[in-house]
Amino acid sequence: MNLHDWIDELCDVLDIETEVDEALVLDLARDAAHNVERPAAPITTYLLGYAAALHEADPERVEKLAAAATALAERWDGKDPEAEAEDIELDDEAIKLVDAD
Structure with a gap:
């Protein structure tokens, strides 16, 4: 069994139909684990999944x-999350998505 098979089986067990961009999720998990701390990886990907559900999984x-x-x-860097978040440049559409939540 490979990762793609695992995802298919997990979707069946969870009774969901969705396409998963495996590389996108794995890259995000890696970045969260390396730059924040290891436990941030599953939490970050979970929250991305939650956001995806709110936005009907529009790719x-x-x-x-x-x-x-x-x-x-x-x-x-763990100092001030609010200050760090303000520095991130998002396009207008991404800002609308974040603000809508």
Whole structure:
């Protein structure tokens, strides 16, 4: 069994139908683990999944949200999360997505 098979089986068990951009999720998990701390990886990917569900899993929106999360992780130093978040440049659509939540 490989990762793709695992995802298919897990979707069946969870009774969901969705396409997963494996590389996007794995890259985000890696960036969160390396730049924040290891436990941030599953939490970050969970929250991306939650955001994806809120936005009906539109792939373009998910990519923008993942890019915003990656930018936050890359700038993270644990000092002041609010100050770090303000430095992240998002396009207007991504800002609308984040503000809508």
